[in-house]
Amino acid sequence: MRGAPFERPRLRGPGVLHQRYVRRAPVAAGAPALALAPAPAPAPVERPVGFFGSGRVVVAFIGLLFGCQLALLVEALSPLRVVFRILAFGTSLALLALVKGRRLKHPAMPFLLAFVGVTAFNFFQPGTTSALAAAAQVGIQAAVFAPLFWASRLRIDEKIFGRIVLLLFLFNMASATVGVLQVYFPGRFQPALSSVIEGQGEGYLRSLQFETASGARVFRPMGLTDLPGGAATGAFYAVLLGSALLLSRQGTWKRVLSVGGIGVGLVSLYLCQVRAAAVTLLVCMLAMGLVLMVAGRLMRLAVLGAVVG
Template sequence: MRGASPRPQLRGPGVLHQRYVRRAPPPVTTQAVPGPGGGTPTAFLGSGRVVVAFIALLFVCQLALLVEALAPVRVVFRILAFGTSLALLVLAKGPRLKHPAKPFLLAFLGVTALNFFQPGTTSAVAAAVQLGIQASVFAPVFWASRLRIDEKMFQRIVLMLFLFNMASATLGVLQVYFPGRFQPALSSVIEGQGDAYVRSLQFETASGARVFRPMGLTDLPGGAATGAFYSVLLGGALFLGPRGRWKTVLGVAGIGMGMLSLYLCQVRAAAVTLLVCMVAMALVLMLGGRLMRLVVLTAVVGGLAVGAFGWAVAVGGDAVLARWSTLTASDPGQVYQGNRGHFLDDTFGERLPEYPLGAGLGRYGMANAYFGDNSDRNQPPLWAEIQWTAWVYDGGLLAVLFYPLALLLTMLWSFRVAIRRDDTRGDFWLWGSLLFAYDLGAVALTFSYPFFMSQMGMEFWLLNGAFFSAYRNATVHAHRR
């Protein structure tokens, strides 16, 4: 009854929301929100369409980097998405909900801000840009969680991300099939490493042509691996999702094309991370009692993985086979240690003792490249090959503590949604399973590169913030009926 004031007994993930869901306003479905052309700006800025528009902006910014004519203004496109994310902290409308990660992200930002006053900070502009990048990457979990998003809108968001990543993976395959025809301009940073390094990023196909590892919709050799990774992961969710022939076919196509592209990219870290993600998704499906879906997903992904590998070897030749055989020729730990493990050892063995409170801001990455002042020989620029090194530079021990705690709580929240067996509010168990696997993959990628200093890190917090909002709206709606 509408006049009653029931006290719902929440279990599972609902406990995390109990103190702030009860007073939330009634949900407004995305269908009821006027579009940008027919409604007020305020209505638009409180709707899930903000997320759709922001994702479109991310795609445009990434594609603009591939256009040679826009090279003089590349910096504009690099910072446009980050600046928009910060602006939406003010512009987005809606109740300020307490996502479990928020306190730790704010603590991390405070620690990072204190590094502005470190002696190592040699450029106030670069320091401000660095702080802005950090804040803009996780800002979506603050503003996206305010918006009126329902499950249908969340599905659209997932579909958008899937289609873009599948397009990148598909283009990567075409770049190998038709050498030079679909090839974007090589990143100037890569070209600056010298001919020997550039040549190491190429391989000889079965037809004898020498090609770069697939770039996809990036300007980096092997860059299509990111699109391939998410094409498989998001494709699995579409395949398991609400039944519809086109979604099933699209999901299977995404898994198959993603696998083929990933093999051709020869990025072993992405493949291992994908395996971890799929195992995580299988785990939550099992714990949630959805064994038949687990069996079907395993059969489809496993079958396509085997078939795609044979196809990749037939196209890529011995170079592909030799590259992937190294994963089974030695212990996986030794493989990681030989490629990225020494960066982790250096981070905790050398960098953290040297910079226990941080190294100052603006000394590495995009902020330093565009705005840094490296004239002081006593404070040279730094290099962060993995995310953990970046955290040490930005805030030392406290930064290494706060940000991973935020990630852990985010994963835990998704996990608790995923394993609910009595949830009748739609397919949130599926999206919880996807988010848990997706989040675990992001954590794994922090050991390979600075994931949370990129647009991919922004997409991570965007997806988690949108999911939090969608689940919260469904919870409020269920308890008001």
Template sequence: MKAARPVSPGRPGLRGPGVLHQRYVRRAPEAAAGAVAASREAPTGFLGSGRVVVVFIALLFVCQLALLVEAMAPLRVVFRILAFGTSLALLVLAKGRHVKHPAKPFLLAYVGVTALNFFQPGTTSPLAAVAQVGIQASVFAPLFWASRLRIDETMFRRIVLMLFLFNMGSATLGVMQVYFPGRFQPALSSIIEGQGEGYIRSLQFETASGARVFRPMGLTDLPGGAATGAFYAVLLGGALLLSRQATWKRVLGVGGIGVGLVSLYLCQVRAAAVTLLVCMLAMGLVLMVAGRLMRLAVLGGVVGGLAVVAFGWAVAVGGDAVLARWSTLTASDPSQVYQGNRGHFLDDTFGERLPEYPLGAGLGRYGMANAYFGDNSDREHPPLWAEIQWTAWVYDGGLLAIVCYPLALLVTMVWGFRVAIRREEHAGEFWLWGSLLFAYDLGAVALTFSYPFFMSQMGMEFWLLNAAFFSAYWNRNATVHAHRR
């Protein structure tokens, strides 16, 4: 039998994403040909197409917006569960061929470790335990079902544009909430209201006009919540700026960067700003390694210039409170700023929680699962609180959990980096999307030190975007190989 020839273009001997089929498909020529044929004969119906991702993203947006409508308050639980439940349902409903993403084994190991916590004494509510595992699985489920779909680069661009527009909309609304106090303000989260008047006032600031406003919420019900939309508006806007798409999309990308920076400054969420800086530096590093220096100059010039202009604009609107908040980043060491805000949670996780729960604390004792379905009557196993993702991982499975999930994130980042630095013929703009995904993924990892990112809808969007990119790249490789045959 002849040795199988590479099924994707690239330089001879180079290992990485360009030899995707060699790693995940048997190497016999007839097997490779069968894989290509299967990809060309993949289901063309709705449940086998990339349109599933588009509809699912729209559903995520609808569920998030529904939480802002006071009339929908009695149905909050339904809307929170709907997105997660749909993600799990698509594990069965989505059609297509199975392609092995390198993160899948680690995620399966993670959910297996978590499931073993059913037998922990700390699991006092079976219903809350099932809900806990369901939430975790639904967050990374898109990596399994979205990677099966027929997604091409055009569809992936559409997905990126949808995410960008929603986040830009949230950032824009956040700016308007400060410009026009009280006019675009959504109802405050009931959880925040329950913290008392003193805490609520700490989430407000006085603008240059003398009005007292909440930190911009954007399309959320949390003060400062617009920072998330602002963060992704800048990051995704940078990718649109560097793309070869229509001019209006590149201009829109510049607008997203500008409004995102203004919104981020007004939100005064320093962790998000530092994370964004790290992401942009990471994206610039990838461009430099790949030798795309002109693109690097454009990205640095536009983002750097707008960062200065946006800060002046935000201070002019937000007043001394905005200036004083951001001056703390330069007045002291950034590590000290983090230590004073979130660092002690990380210290507590590894110094106290991990030694106490080396194999996990039991299921359903924190987060949404406990809030909606938990049984907190057992005084020996009271409810727990996870302020950052690392604490949540310890509660879910102890040492094994904080190894498996981060490894899944690491291999995902490495895969995106390899795509970003490759120079292939007929590769479209996968180098750009690989650069974006590497920075996007790095940002997500950084956010695990600020809050339980992978217990939220944002975590679901993380795996959805990575799965869509993986599928688009796999399908492009299959098509190129078929043409070469």
């Protein structure tokens, strides 16, 4: 008599999901079951309450970042550009104090603190204009990796995590789509160019342009940024996250949307002419394909190769 088919275990990583995967050897068919000692009861975990103790904080924070990015593209709000930039970085630092939950000692903490210490040497650099500028640089660097600490206090389940991935995918796909439209409809979807880029001179600006088949000179796709070639970032994540959604057990409409995002991302990445993003994406796709091959999921590997390749 054949035993029940062995089900492949689902991997669940540690970290913000607060789950640990333990690999167990499969039990052979017909083998007597071994008496195992009952596992000790896990220690009770304090469940944070309220908005600042739930995974919705991450969704709201990402939405705030996207809103600040879009506000930078509106010319009527150009006098408030500094306010929106401070709001994005300042919110990340403020959540260090506002987010509730059990504090976890992240293994990267010593390295990040050392990085902040190295950045603090700007106070003694002769080229630093003022102490305020050096302090702002330290604050910006700290705000970048601050979510590594406050997000680990939250209990993020699979539903919230899926929303986060979908939100990131949709925004980056929108940026890649706008980048493609900026090339095929010159001047119609073009945002205001960054003042820093404009100050580099005419020769530098021409190096960021290319000539289309119709003879018009256009900037490399900006997407939802104010930098020529900025759509490459959105294109990169549209392909990467779209591939993850394509291979996951999501609904049909999400898979169809992921195929469209992958296609738009590849076209936008080609038009941006940013080789670093293209090479990085190639490495990520090869790594994803290698994992699928080792896991024996050849059908998913074939689907990924057919869509991306």
